[in-house]
Amino acid sequence: MVETREQALDAVFHALADPTRRSILRMLAERPHGLSELAPAFPISAVAVSKHVRTLEAAGLVARQVQGRSHLCRLEPMALLTAHRWLQAYERFWSQRLDALEGLLEEMKRDADPA
Amino acid sequence: MVETREQALDAVFHALADPTRRSILRMLAERPHGLSELAPAFPISAVAVSKHVRTLEAAGLVARQVQGRSHLCRLEPMALLTAHRWLQAYERFWSQRLDALEGLLEEMKRDADPA
């Protein structure tokens, strides 16, 4: 479904950009859930929840195991690695900022409490 | 603009879910760029690029410094931390998987090359 790495990032970030879908992932992180077990947890129709799950599936974040007439969904965590690695490339920028903040705090402490 | 933590995640993940916007961030990671310097790097109109920058700004990923008639954009990396921390909560799931994979590889090596 997803071809290139850029398309994978598109799909994963888009899937994560919705609070209902993030909630679904949180539930699946705890344990696998059937679709009909997932749906009542949200104030929207079961069809809408099913659509969200399909979006998560398309991004590779969720896998579905069909058992008769119930569909068991489980977290597929490796897809999160795509997003994580992209973010890691920027890690040095925010750690730089955090270091600068820490430095400032040290300075303030020294000024407020001169030995 | 962004009120709650959930809204912040919505805005950041949505901003990252577009290849043009990710490219803009990559350029700004290298160094700050004027808007008019940013625009020609993309096969779309300057207005479209300006809109993308506004989306990034709304997510807190980019800050703009107006200097006369040119607008200087720079990366605001702390907003990425929001996304990074959300992903970190799932880190144990994929590292579990990676460990399992590593274990399998070890096993295959042992089987293929019995001492």
Next chain:
DNA sequence: CATTCAAATAACCGAATGGTTTTTTGTCAA
């Protein structure tokens, strides 16, 4: 002052998004 240049604003367009209700399609059980 008139011009030029950077950017925003406005108006518009087609496609995608998030939601709905209704209608199939299967599968389990009485």
Next chain:
DNA sequence: TTGACAAAAAACCATTCGGTTATTTGAATG
């Protein structure tokens, strides 16, 4: 075999999205 149940599929709707062109605003420059 006749329901009942789980889920998908279809049709629909309003809003948002990513893009366009044309117009306006505002600062630098001749």
